[in-house]
Amino acid sequence: MYEAFRKTRETSVKVLLSLKEQDIKIDVPLGFLGHMLELFFFNAGISAQVNASGDTHVDDHHIVEDVAIVLGKALKDLWTAEARERYGWAAMPMDDTLVIAALDLSGRGSLVWKGTFPTPKCGDFDTELIPEFWRAFSREAALTLHLHALSVDNSHHLAEASFKGVGRALRQALKPSERPSSTKEIVT
Numbered sequence: 001m002y003e004a005f006r007k008t009r010e011t012s013v014k015v016l017l018s019l020k021e022q023d024i025k026i027d028v029p030l031g032f033l034g035h036m037l038e039l040f041f042f043n044a045g046i047s048a049q050v051n052a053s054g055d056t057h058v059d060d061h062h063i064v065e066d067v068a069i070v071l072g073k074a075l076k077d078l079w080t081a082e083a084r085e086r087y088g089w090a091a092m093p094m095d096d097t098l099v100i101a102a103l104d105l106s107g108r109g110s111l112v113w114k115g116t117f118p119t120p121k122c123g124d125f126d127t128e129l130i131p132e133f134w135r136a137f138s139r140e141a142a143l144t145l146h147l148h149a150l151s152v153d154n155s156h157h158l159a160e161a162s163f164k165g166v167g168r169a170l171r172q173a174l175k176p177s178e179r180p181s182s183t184k185e186i187v188t
Helices: 031-044 061-079 129-141 155-173
Strands: 002-007 011-018 024-027 047-054 087-094 097-104 110-114 144-151
Touching: 002 061, 011 061, 024 031, 031 047, 031 061, 031 155, 047 061, 061 129, 087 155, 097 155, 110 129, 129 144, 129 155, 144 155
Parallel strands: 024 047, 110 144
Antiparallel strands: 002 011, 011 047, 087 097, 097 144
């Protein structure tokens, strides 16, 4: 079990992750974020517990970013614990939306996001927070993530395809490997 937490004046977030039996428990004050996290963990094959609370009366930014930070930290501990395949990718169709997700458990956190949401919100959720989530997640998980929207029919499908696609790509990358993931063989 891999655990990370963060407590600030604005939020309190705790994440537990495991690659054993899949059990997903999400308790966050943002229904849309909870739905996306459930899709992500299901497609990644990760057992997860996420508990978050905070100042949503201000806006949703703090909760979204801090959940991504804590999730990224727990995931980094998980993927660095043993040799992994390292690379993963998925083409995720959602009706008329198509997202390509590709990642590298590189140790270098970065995000390349190419896509535009057609609306500023999904229900009450600000769509601009989706790239912010992936940016914080990538940085803290120390992985390189590319998310490219090749076609988009609506904002919900773009958000959902990104979470499902990253989950599928991560499932590939997290597979145990019996060989080194790089020719560099870092010594120190």
